[in-house]
Amino acid sequence: MAAEGLREVEHGITVEAPAMAVFRLIAGLENWPRIFPPTIHVEQLECDGDRERIAIWATANGEVKNWASRRTLDPEALRIDFRQEVSAPPVAAMGGAWIVEPTGADASRVRLLHDYRAVDDDPTGLEWIDRAVDRNSRSELAALKANVERVRAEEELAFSFEDTVVVDGSAKDLYDFVNEAHLWPERLPHVASVELREDNPGVQSLRMETRAKDGSTHTTHSYRVCFPHHKIAYKQVTLPALMTLHTGCWTFVEREDGRVAATSQHSVVLNPANIARVLGETAGTAEARGYVHGALSANSLATLGHAKEYAEGRSAR
Structure with a gap:
């Protein structure tokens, strides 16, 4: 009792x-x-x-x-x-x-x-x-x-990857660029709008409207957990049609040569029910995987590229 x-x-x-x-x-x-x-x-x-x-x-x-x-x-x-x-x-x-x-x-x-x-x-x-x-x-x-x-079925639907750039700047400046997502519409061409809330320090709610290459936009909602000045982990809770899961992590690691490795890591599970509707009747898992990987990687590399420019600009002052 x-x-x-x-x-x-x-x-x-x-x-x-x-x-x-x-x-x-x-x-x-x-x-x-x-x-x-x-x-x-x-x-x-x-x-x-x-x-x-x-x-x-x-x-x-x-x-x-x-x-x-x-x-x-x-x-x-x-x-x-x-x-x-x-x-x-x-x-x-x-x-x-x-x-x-x-x-x-x-x-x-x-x-x-x-x-x-x-x-x-x-x-x-x-x-x-x-x-x-x-x-x-x-x-x-x-x-x-x-x-x-559905573990066996998801073996081909689930995948992870990462993109890394090496920066002649500080981990703090790189972290600040990613952490200050409310400034992304001014700093990142592929970001149309952002609503960022941080009711508790280090825990963020991020609603973002992103532009695709074809000019279309989609809105996502993520929760982010921030660890100054080396990591920001996140999970999307409002997802594009082709995914049932998207988690990720931004990391900023100082190397022995004094430079910083800035990495964007993604883990994804595809939504097979929406593949034909989004990519056409002839598309399958391979096409969806390539499309999602390409879209996420393009956005990550764009963000990392602008973060690199920002951090190296500040270190040159």
Whole structure:
């Protein structure tokens, strides 16, 4: 029985996949932005065997929250226990577990447990947490099921790549150029308009209208997590028709020769349902992959080129 003020809830789903495959997918932090829709970015802060400390940025009821958690992985029991170190209000404390139970050679039951309480045991705060946990748990489990069950099909739909330029300038100036996205319409020809919000330092909401080579425009919405002055990670939550997932990362690494490697990395999953509509009836996965890769790479290289010009101009002063 739960202590007064402490809520304990459980959500579950059946997955047509071996239990160990499901466990490994949940255990791998690099999978989270892809398989869990609320997750924007995850960073491993510490690791000691099966114990680790991680930082998570995720949306909850339309707001971006971030927190640090500790996880204990038990591969034999197919269980991952987690506990937030410092929770974001209105959450006072939260923990739980992922438990994967085999139900057959190629099927399993995934249980997601949560226990939590609100700051000052406030009923309004508890109601907010109830909604967020229920919405996110259902979303995470449904996405986990869909992702595991279509892994083979997505092998040709998922790909990653990066573009890099070497700059005779400072990492800070390069970072500032990418971080100051509200100035992109003035600085980048392919950007038509930008709406940038940063309600909490280092966490940005970026709505952007981008021009394609044919003159058409499309609007995307991304959440960005900024780490001055070396990295900006992001996840698009409003996507062009040809993608079901787009995450990425801008990094600025100082080299031994005093120059800086500025890199734009992309991870993409194509949306096969829209390929014919966008590219024509004869187009397939290969054509869609080439089109998306080309479009994203062109925009990245354009941004990196202007960032290089900006940083080298400032270093020459």
